[in-house]
Amino acid sequence: MFLGRAPLDILQSVIPVFLVVAIGVVLRRYRFLDEGFIDAANSLVYYILLPALLFHEIGGTDFRQSFNGPLVVGGYAATLATFLLAFLTARALGLGPSETGAFVQGSFRANLAYVGLPIVFNAVGPGGLRKAGIFLGLIVPLLNGLSIVALMAPHRAGKGEGIGTTASRIARQIATNPIILACLAGIAWSVLKLPFPGMIDRTFRILTPATLPVALLCLGGSFSFARARKGFAVAALAAFLKGIVLTGTGIALYRWMGVSGEDLRIGAIMLGCPTAVVTYVMAARLRGDTDLAGTIVIVSTAASAVTITGWLFALRASGW
Template sequence: MLDAILFALTIVLPNLILMGLGFFMRKQGQVSKAFIDQASKLVFNYALPCLLFFSVVQSSVDFSAQLPLIVAGFVVTLILFFGAEGYAKLFIERAEDKGVFVQGVFRSNMAIIGLATVANAYGKEGLSVGAVYMGVITLVFNVLAVITLSRTSLESESSSASKASHYIMMLVKKIISNPLIISLLAAFAYKALDVSLSLPPLPQVVTYTGELLAALSLPLALICAGATIDIRSMLTLSGLSMQASIGRILIAPIVAVAVGLGFGLTGVHMGVLFLMVASPTAAASYVMAKAMGGNEVLAANILAFTTVFALFGMAIGAAILRGLGWM
């Protein structure tokens, strides 16, 4: 148990330090709102797409062997998404808050904390399985994030439109033009062609450049998120950030275990599902919320709070599941 907590701390502390750096720089006047806006666009349009593309392309796991795990992850994501949507419709008034809240509940940080924790638990096997899971579910994450953020940001416009087709066209346009979705579709297409045609490896200069740009994405996203943190709002128990954090830290892992048991998952697959879902809110959620006109302060607060506290849930949950022989 102690080892699990110490490992979780080694994964989370770099994120907290980067966010703290962003918070400190903003307080000292060393970064401006204009810089945060420009850096967020750089991450959203270039760095994050590279990270997702090369994560999928460099994975060597057979997709078909992971089908039960991927379907279970898809079901968990939909349950959390529609549950959060229902809650937002009933209890959240501001349009710019709704999509950010929903995204904070269903979207987890698989790329950093999830994959690293899975690798620690299961080694290379877990890392390969987790990479494929991350690639597929990240695509689902981004589609659902575009849907919820688009609907809330266009709420006033769509309500005055004479036809529902106007809204549908706007939604489709946002989905097909989203850089993260485009990069994932390109990665899966490349993998499919590589299996059937044995494509030559990508040129080294392309791979190296892409990896450098990918390495920029999450640190810069965390710095930007830290620069917009509102400590008072983050620690307000009645605030939306706390409500979304409860959904991510407590409800999401419980749903994952229940669905995993329903699908008969055990061992590595149950472990991957639990650790991926129990991870804190994804850093990319802040970038996407800001890029699509959502409440970036709320997104940053959810990211900060869950990054601090989700690791305890991961450690406790993993110890319980391992003790029961389920992972």
């Protein structure tokens, strides 16, 4: 079975997603996409398209069938374990406060929406997308909270003025995050078993197919190789923690809790996602090393095309 069409199926699920990202890089390089368009398109995806997609997909399914508690619990446990390991590693390497913040954040914060959801959709289908959306809505608050701790804790001795204000502002952003709110609204809609009126349902079906390709093109267009000019070895270590240690820990926990099949593949993909581009933004706001943050994003994204594919091959070969 594994030596038949399975390898090709896995490659066809993962590689096209990264090819679209690469197209975004090329389009930005040759100025088919400029910074103004990318900013506007990112806002469109973040505030409208992605929330609409998640709300419609989650709200239109049976929550009891799509929710998997062990999937979320295992994701939380693997993320927290890697978070602590990254802090210990940064201390062992003797990294400074700014480098530590960027390194730790880059070791656990995943690009779930722009990379995870498209791969899950390709690999599992609409049903998997709904499960991944619920997982995303429940784990993103943890990722945001840990990012603040990762960037602020190394500077605790300095206690610079304005840090508390910045943290409070970001905490409010977490509470009003449109993606989280859309997932929670979709969960409530599903639990209450509310129908989508025909006209509304058709509107969603016209609007939402644009979400994933636009998101991937914007992801590619957002890469700045000029920012990625330092700390390649440290960035590679962060990518290793993200793509191998965190994902491997999560898969081990999932198997221990009895997760298998489609749900296990969803968990492996979501945990194996590369470091999110927003880590650069967070680093800029909270005194992190922005050059290192940019390098981690690029290195982990390139590496994740291999590691996610590898994990899916391993799961298929193991019969899980």
